[in-house]
Amino acid sequence: MLQTTTVAEYLFTRLKQLGVGAVHGIPGDYNLRLLDYVVPSGLLWVGNTNELNAGYAADGYARINGLGALITTYGVGELSAINAIACAFTERAPVIHIVGTPPRNTQSSRLMVHHTLGDGDYRHFGQMQSHVTVAQTNLLDPRTAPQQIDQVLQQCMIHCRPVYIEVPLDIVSASVVAENLTHEIAVPRDVPNPAYDVILDSVLERMYSAERPVILVDGETRALGILDHVERMVSSTVWPTFTTTSGKGLINETLLNVHGMYRGSFADATTKAFIDGSDLALYFGPHLSSTNTYNWTGVPQTAAAICFSWDGIKIGDVLHRDISPQYALTQILRKLDLKRLKKSDSCPTFPRGQLLSxxxxxxxxxxxxxxxxxxxxxxxxxxxxxxxxxxxxxxxxxxxxxxxxxxxxxxxxxxxxxxxxxxxxxxxxxxxxxxxxxxxxxxxxxxxxxxxxxxxxxxxxxxxxxxxxxxxxxxxxxxxxxxxxxxxxxxxxxxxxxxxxxxxxxxxxxxxxxxxxxxxxxxxxxxxxxxxxxxxxxxxxxxxxxxxxxxxxxxxxxxxxxxxxxxxxxxxxxxx
Amino acid sequence: MLQTTTVAEYLFTRLKQLGVGAVHGIPGDYNLRLLDYVVPSGLLWVGNTNELNAGYAADGYARINGLGALITTYGVGELSAINAIACAFTERAPVIHIVGTPPRNTQSSRLMVHHTLGDGDYRHFGQMQSHVTVAQTNLLDPRTAPQQIDQVLQQCMIHCRPVYIEVPLDIVSASVVAENLTHEIAVPRDVPNPAYDVILDSVLERMYSAERPVILVDGETRALGILDHVERMVSSTVWPTFTTTSGKGLINETLLNVHGMYRGSFADATTKAFIDGSDLALYFGPHLSSTNTYNWTGVPQTAAAICFSWDGIKIGDVLHRDISPQYALTQILRKLDLKRLKKSDSCPTFPRGQLLSxxxxxxxxxxxxxxxxxxxxxxxxxxxxxxxxxxxxxxxxxxxxxxxxxxxxxxxxxxxxxxxxxxxxxxxxxxxxxxxxxxxxxxxxxxxxxxxxxxxxxxxxxxxxxxxxxxxxxxxxxxxxxxxxxxxxxxxxxxxxxxxxxxxxxxxxxxxxxxxxxxxxxxxxxxxxxxxxxxxxxxxxxxxxxxxxxxxxxxxxxxxxxxxxxxxxxxxxxxx
Incomplete structure (x- = not known):
């Protein structure tokens, strides 16, 4: 027999499966029926004081938990939250923004109801949200709703960025096929390719020949899902390791080879000279904003750098697309022969931050x-x-x-x-x-x-x-x-x-x-x-x-x- | 000799000329140099606690004062305020939203600086704001800045709706020609047309022949700038007058012929019967949202109605565009022969709201x-x-x-x-x-x-x-x-x-x-x-x-x- 469920239950079951335990947000008349399903789906309803704050909270939750969710109401609610969504987009917090919208009839009749701009156009807000979300969907048809939900959730996970789901009031309780719920949504795997091996082998060769290697951990390491890989790299190579502003707190600073933040032009002379003079800089998760990098002075020299980024693997100034950092690091760590790494005696004593009593x-x-x-x-x-x-x-x-x-x-x-x-x-x-x-x-x-x-x-x-x-x-x-x-x-x-x-x-x-x-x-x-x-x-x-x-x-x-x-x-x- | 001034002084002088006494907003690094000019221009700097609140405050100020202004910073500031701007757009509050943006060089170089989404595209926020403002301008050239400012300010006044002005950090102090400041910005006048007179004469004839006339004052009366005209109409005709939700407070409720709010399907039977049975309803400033009109039950019957709206003058279901309510009412009041109005004895006693002690x-x-x-x-x-x-x-x-x-x-x-x-x-x-x-x-x-x-x-x-x-x-x-x-x-x-x-x-x-x-x-x-x-x-x-x-x-x-x-x-x- 065909297993069915409702649109709302489908959505919230998916959130639960993906490890979301709590939903942030504010009630509003277009989302109240949706909210009926939150607690029965096993999720905590947080109930914030306003939507901007709810958005920020969902962002903070997402960065720690791995995924966060926010429910607002059409127009007034979602626009109050949009600055928080822009933040989540820019700094990669995977927030699922669910908006309760007016019934489909109201929308298609272009009625001038509350929470609209009064011009009968119901697409304004979706268009605005599309600037700050990586995928958007509007659940207008129960037959396709499950796939639509799954697709945007996957995009959220792939890009570690917010997505936008519109749920008209009158589709909340519509019946949908439950079958997909038996399959997990996951980030798609990399498809192996012999060309990738050649590139990754060249990375290994660079590692083996490096005389003055350094590791720089930047903030996208978290969003790229390579924290464990990087941690293994740092602890196994024992190479001098630094972080950027947003990389701080992502790697264990108590390790002896982790020397804290690299401040670029504001760094001490020893650290700056060492990084500028390194012949190999493994640069994980670059986030190249002025504020994160002390005006771009806190990044390695291009010639020495191998970057593991959202774009792929960049060796010097040659970018190899389609190799994900996760795939690359898995392969590199599997093949890495630690004995072949050069023993460096020339590592200076970096001035570490000091506690004060x-x-x-x-x-x-x-x-x-x-x-x-x-x-x-x-x-x-x-x-x-x-x-x-x-x-x-x-x-x-x-x-x-x-x-x-x-x-x-x-x-x-x-x-x-x-x-x-x-x-x-x-x-x-x-x-x-x-x-x-x-x-x-x-x-x-x-x-x-x-x-x-x-x-x-x-x-x-x-x-x-x-x-x-x-x-x-x-x-x-x-x-x-x-x-x-x-x-x-x-x-x-x-x-x-x-x-x-x-x-x-x-x-x-x-x-x-x-x-x-x-x-x-x-x-x-x-x-x-x-x-x-x-x-x-x-x-x-x-x-x-x-x-x-x-x-x-x-x-x-x-x-x-x-x-x-x-x-x-x-x-x-x-x-x- | 050519009189010159700076972009900032030009802008703030215009605000001052137009009766703005105070500017709401929040400092942010892209607007600090702009803020240097606020107080010296004779304006009060309010300094709110956050941008959404500043936007709401500017809206409240604008609805009382006739014009309001808000300064935010690029990205984070303006997006926090966007819900307030949407409110001002929907309910017609003339708010001038001035945003301090990054220097032109930074923008044209597509640098990844703070308060951007990090993709080098500096137009996202302007595009978002265009959904909720009636005119937008970006001051990139000192030669055209004065005209640009004047044009959007005029649009703000014409439509009584928010406008959006981007001021890059490095143009704030650029020199501009001051000459325009000697001419006032004003709402353009209607151009008289004999065809209008025919239409307005037919309105007068309807007034003279009306047996059971009624006046309904709605909220757009304020934004249309016809409060004085309507007040004269109400007091001179002494016709039974009601307001909608948003019309309440726009007309003197202590006048004997002003009977308070008309609640449509929620109204008392006497009022409802009277309005439904009227043969002429002068309907000033209709704002036809569900919430303002008790789900559209609180409006006059189409056949009896003559609407004075943003679209023009609508008699029954025939809309005559391009005649502004202000022009129409000026002409009607000038020509109106009160002696020709029928004396009505049939006006019932409407149940007035009662104070309670x-x-x-x-x-x-x-x-x-x-x-x-x-x-x-x-x-x-x-x-x-x-x-x-x-x-x-x-x-x-x-x-x-x-x-x-x-x-x-x-x-x-x-x-x-x-x-x-x-x-x-x-x-x-x-x-x-x-x-x-x-x-x-x-x-x-x-x-x-x-x-x-x-x-x-x-x-x-x-x-x-x-x-x-x-x-x-x-x-x-x-x-x-x-x-x-x-x-x-x-x-x-x-x-x-x-x-x-x-x-x-x-x-x-x-x-x-x-x-x-x-x-x-x-x-x-x-x-x-x-x-x-x-x-x-x-x-x-x-x-x-x-x-x-x-x-x-x-x-x-x-x-x-x-x-x-x-x-x-x-x-x-x-x-x-």
Whole structure:
């Protein structure tokens, strides 16, 4: 007998099969019937405070879990979320954006109903979404709905980018054939080709002949699904390894041959000379934005580089398409004869980041950006997810030495301030689900730790309520430096447009519904910060905890921000 | 000698000339240099908490002031605001959306910089914005920049809809010819045509022969710029006059021949029979969405109707294009011989909305939707701007009898919840500016009063901080009914997805930075509400004041919501 199910159940069963445990979003009248099926399908309904935040949260969830989902309503809901979808597109978060749309009759009659622009054209929003999603589908026909769903989900997985599914209100409960559900959706395998072997053998030869090899791990390594391969490469070759901004947190920084971030023109001379002088740079998962690469100075020399990217394998300046990095690395690792690698004695001692202890600073001193990150470093422990929001925090967290299995969210390319707090909700939820199902490196009790500036916090503050509502294990360090310091660094250091309103930030947990005894504390000096960090409830409590750290509005971590700030300070004649 | 100025100064001088006093928005690195020119041009920089809110605020400002402006940054900023721009497009708020974009070199080199999708294509966002704006321009050439600016501003004024202006970072300070600034930008005049006179004479004849005439004032009356004409028509003919949802607050409800809102199928029998039986319905500014017209039942019969709309003048089902309502009404009012209008004795007594006094209710009784709006009515006074957010509040405020010069914001078509709080910031600022320049009906001390549900409040709560920061005269009545009651009415009355997190709402003013003695109060019973409303500080205080009113989660004002709710309550077998 023909097994049937409904469109909604088909869709949600697929999500469940693919490892999605929770759906983010906001109810709206065009999606309510769809929402009827979420919880019965075994998924958690998160229920965010607004759609932009829901989108950011689904993104954070997706980057930790491997896939995330978001449900919004037609027009008003989906457009509020579109900036989050653009973020997910740019930085490769596989988010399935499901939109409940008006009934098919309403659409085909071009009726002027609410949540439309009033011109009878129901395709505006789909067209807008197509710019920021890698595949789109509109479920107008129950006969083809299962295949349509499967196709976009596969595209989401292949490209690790958001997709867009429109579900008209009146098709939600339509019957569809359930048969496909017995087959898994998967990323298609590479088809072997003798030509590929020749290329990969040449990579191996380059590896065997390398005198000064280096490995650079960039952010697309995650999206390409080659983290395990790269980890094996790093640990088996024991070659000096660095990361880019978005690569940080993807590879175990506690390994002796992993020397932290490569900052290009901002790097120390030893590291820069070594990478510039290397004769082979295995460059995994390049993400070539200015912000990720210190204006493209933080990448290897082309002649030395072999890039494993979305386009294929690039040796020097010759790109070989159609060989996926996953396939290539599998083959290379299988064939690699470690004994043939040259033993290098010439590896210099790279200056590693240093932790700082409170005994090395004066307790009375005001907290400053140059030291605080290395002091906060001691708070982290294996399995934590660390967020450094765009702003001084995003640069500060780069100075931290991350414990094993610690994932890091830093500004990569989209840099939408306000992203990190909601993304933190999604990531913390995924982390909890993974721990609950023992899929989290045998770690329990890991936390999600957010470092965020006051200006960014104001953008999406209400998502703290969702963190509280789901009792997620989140510690928020709020940097109160009286405005948009990152913008002050760039331009208009003392201009009023970089000021923000003054909030009583530590009232946030109580306002947003946390128990009245939720942990909050503030610190203006190193001594105060030391006392705060010692509190058992901060490190090992449950639910949200919040610490307000006061810093100067014209203070930034060393690096590009300080450089920009100094330029403005020096330009005395110029109106700041 | 050739007078020159900069692109930025040209643009902001135009805004100032057109009566814009304040610019909403958020700084971002691509717009910082543009922001340098805002305050020196004599404009107030508002500085909102996020871009969606800034967009809503600019919309609220525009609907009160006549024109509003918003500055965001490329990509992240403008996309966060796009839902607000869609709202402004749909409901006709003339918002000038100015976006600071990357330098022209960066764009033409297709560099992968931050705030881009990373594919080198800089046109994605402009294409997305074109769906929700009536004109777009990209200032790439200083020689044409002045004309480009003038053209889109004129389109904004003609259509009363948002426009989109891209300003690359490196053109901000480029020199342009200033000459155009000596000529005003204005909506082009109608070109007279003898054929129009024939048509307008036929309208006059219909007016003279009408036995049972009626006037219906709809929301586009504002955007069409015919409020004064319509007011003269209403007061001179003394014909029975009604409004639609979005027409309410546009015409003086205290006039004896203005009988409040026409609710179509939800109207009382007397009103419905009268309008259905009228032989002439002058229908001003139709806005024909389902939500504005009680599913199209709240409009006059076609045969009787003469519509004054964006398309022209429609008599019965014959549309005469190219005659603007403004032109038509000017001519009609000039020619109209009031003595030739028939005297009607047959006008029934329409049931007017009734105020309710606290002496008519029991002080111990819980506050309910059926009475509270008529009790709250006494709080309003001339010149107030009243907001009823989408939800029960949006229906509740329709029951209020508005004092003279009271403008009302109700859900019209876009219905994006979260809109009203930021829009309230914009409207209150415009109100203050108008009062300060004595352009507000000789009224001083008018307030902006927001009625909003808890779910809506959560969406954009942080904009309360901007209201506080600018010390705007805003009273917030927050309806705490434990979730999205409007969605409960539509579907899933008891479903978890219509629940929200529980906040301590009255902590909002303090959290968002108001003085610690800012007025807050709560009421669960009519007695408590009466006491609260008596407080001098609530009615006549300054800055933000907030009242939390508790109501039942399954309670809604009479009308469509109650009908939907009752249907669900009756469907006993159905899983709610």
């Amino acid at each position: 409170f005994s090395e600073v004066s307790g009375d001193e005001s907290i400053k950006q140059d030291k605080v990150w290395r002091l906060l470093n001691s708070f982290l422990r294996p399995g934590d997810i660390v967020f450094g929001e765009t702003g001084t925090a995003g640069y500060g967290v780069r100075e931290m030495l991350l414990p094993e299995h610690t994932r890091l969210f830093t500004p990569i390319t989209w840099l939408s301030i306000g992203y990190m707090l909601p993304a933190c909700q999604g990531a913390a939820l995924a982390q909890r689900e993974l721990m609950a199902s023992s899929k989290y490196h045998e770690i329990e009790g890991a936390r999600t730790v957010l470092f965020i500036g006051d200006g960014s916090f104001q953008m999406t503050a209400q998502e703290l309520a969702t963190i509280i509502r789901h009792d997620l294990n989140v510690v928020v360090f709020l940097i109160n430096n009286d405005g948009y310091t990152i913008e002050r660094c760039i331009h208009g250091m003392k201009k009023g447009y970089n000021d923000i309103s003054t909030w009583r930030y530590l009232k946030a947990p109580s306002f947003f519904g946390a128990p009245e005894d939720a942990f909050t504390a503030s610190a203006r000096t190193y001594g105060e910060l030391e006392q705060v960090l010692k509190q058992e409830k901060l490190a090992n409590g449950t639910g949200v905890r919040m610490v307000e750290i006061y810093m100067d509005r014209y203070d930034a971590p060393a690096g590009p921000l300080t450089m920009l700030l100094d330029r403005q300070k020096e330009a005395k004649g110029v109106d700041l | 606290f002496s008519e209710v029991s002080g111990d009784e819980s506050i309910k939707q059926d009475k509270v709006w008529r009790l709250l009515n006494s709080f309003l006074r001339p010149g107030d701007i009243v907001f009823g957010e989408t939800g029960t509040a949006g229906y509740g405020v329709r029951e209020m009898l508005l004092p003279e010069h009271t403008r009302l914001f109700t859900p019209i078509t876009w219905l994006s919840i979260g809109y009203m709080l930021p829009a309230c910031q914009g409207a209150a600022l415009a109100q203050r500016e108008l009062m300060a320049s004595s352009k507000y009906h000789e009224i001083e001390g008018a307030r902006t009063v927001l009625f909003i549900g808890d779910g809506s409040f959560q969406m954009t709560a942080q904009e309360l901080a901007t209201i506080i920061r600018h010390d705007l005269n805003v009273v917030v009545f927050l309806i705490n009914n434990d979730g999205y009651t409007i969605e409960r009415c539509i579907h899933g009355m008891k479903k978890g997805y219509n629940d929200i997190s529980t906040w301590r709402y009255l902590k909002a003013p303090s959290f968002f930075g108001a003085p610690e003695d800012a007025f807050t109060a709560s009421a669960r019973t009519y007695g408590e509400l009466e006491q609260v409303l008596k407080q001098e500080k609530l009615a006549n205080g300054t800055g933000v004041r907030m009242v939390e009113i508790y109501m039942d989660r399954y309670d809604a004002p009479a009308g469509p919501l109650t009908m939907l709710l009752d249907r669900q309550k009756e469907a006993k077998g159905v899983d709610l």
